[in-house]
Amino acid sequence: MTTRVHPSAVVEAGARLGDDVVVGPFCYIGDDVEVGDGTTFGAHCSVTGPTRIGRRNRFVGHCAVGGEPQDKKFAGERVELVIGDDNTFREFVTLNRGTGSGGGVTRLGDRNWLLAYVHVAHDCVVGNDCVFSNNATLAGHVTVGDHVILSGFAGVHQFCRIGAHAFVGMGAFVNGDVPPFVMVAQEDYGRPRGINAEGLxxxxxxxxxxxxxxxxxxxxxxxxxxxxxxxxxxxxxxxxxxxxxxxxxxxxxxxxxxxx
Missing domain, CATH: 1.20.1180 (Udp N-acetylglucosamine O-acyltransferase; Domain 2)
Known part of the structure; x- marks a missing residue:
């Protein structure tokens, strides 16, 4: 199977597409974008660079990938988004590049599931095998370990860390570090409520x-x-x-x- 680009899509000359890549209708793939083998883009996805996307990722539709950081301090410096392998990004997911003052890279690992309307802001680092449910949001500079679940409408404050195997409940607002294995439930702000025993x-x-x-x-x-x-x-x-x-x-x- 060869790479397929829909006639209505735009792929800039500076983009590099691997084998078996599918670019759907009305997509835009910009300069300085690298896409690994077997990755697919549904309709109306946009990818701007510098962005590096690994193999076998699936962007379902209307995803905005590699956009400029939403940070007033950003002055156009070269910053990146780096995505691993075998991730799924559902409708209207937004992933921003890093900032010069924050390390310059937003990074996602492998085998993550990001459901509709998830937002990952600048300079975030997300591990492997995470699930972010609909409308979950990471502010800038958030670090998320492996096997973390963010339930729908969960929000994480900038610079917070979520440890491996943690579970954040629906609608919880996290404004402090969440240790590994801990469950967080919603009150005025999210509060610890035991460990994620079932997930473990x-x-x-x-x-x-x-x-x-x-x-x-x-x-x-x-x-x-x-x-x-x-x-x-x-x-x-x-x-x-x-x-x-x-x-x-x-x-x-x-x-x-x-x-x-």
């Missing part, structure tokens, strides 16, 4: 691993002590659990306040 079971975590994560969660959110008290308890538990060590490292490395 589906990914092969056994009862011993989940029990250790639950102990860590209780130390961090239920015991009622200071963050330093919780950190000391996490350090004790981490001696027998790599998962708790991951959580402790997350707590120790943050610049924004922890969501508590």
């Amino acid at each position: 079971k589906r990914r092969g975590f056994d009862a011993t691993r989940i029990a250790a994560i639950k102990r860590a969660y209780r130390a961090l959110y239920v015991a009622g002590g200071s963050l330093e008290d919780a950190r000391s308890k996490l350090a004790e538990i981490a001696g027998d659990s790599e998962d708790v060590r991951l959580l402790l490292d997350f707590v120790d490395s943050g610049e924004r306040p922890l969501l508590r």
Whole structure:
């Protein structure tokens, strides 16, 4: 199968398309865009560069990919969007490039599912195997670990981090770091509400691993002590659990306040 470009689509001379790429009706592929093998674009998608797209990605329709960052400080400097392999982007997803002051790159990993109207802003870093439901939004400079689920209408404040295997509930607004494995539910702002136990079971975590994560969660959110008290308890538990060590490292490395 060869690359197919619909007659109504526009592909600029500076674009580089791999094998078996499909560009649908009324699409625009700009200069300095690189598209990997097997990637498909449905109708009315636009891709502006510099943008690097990996293999076998699927853009369903009306996606706006590689647009300028929505940041008043952006002055036209060269910045990029980099997308991995095997991702799915549903209708009206928007993905912006980075900023010069924020590292210059917005980056998404592999096998992510971004549903309709999801927005990923400038300088975000998204891991692998994440699911962002309809209208989920990342502000600038957000870091998201692997296997994270953002439910519909969830919003994440700029510079926040979402740890691996976390779950953010529908409509929750996150304005602090969410540790790995933690579930967040909506109040005035999102608040921790236990661990993502069901998601961990589906990914092969056994009862011993989940029990250790639950102990860590209780130390961090239920015991009622200071963050330093919780950190000391996490350090004790981490001696027998790599998962708790991951959580402790997350707590120790943050610049924004922890969501508590």
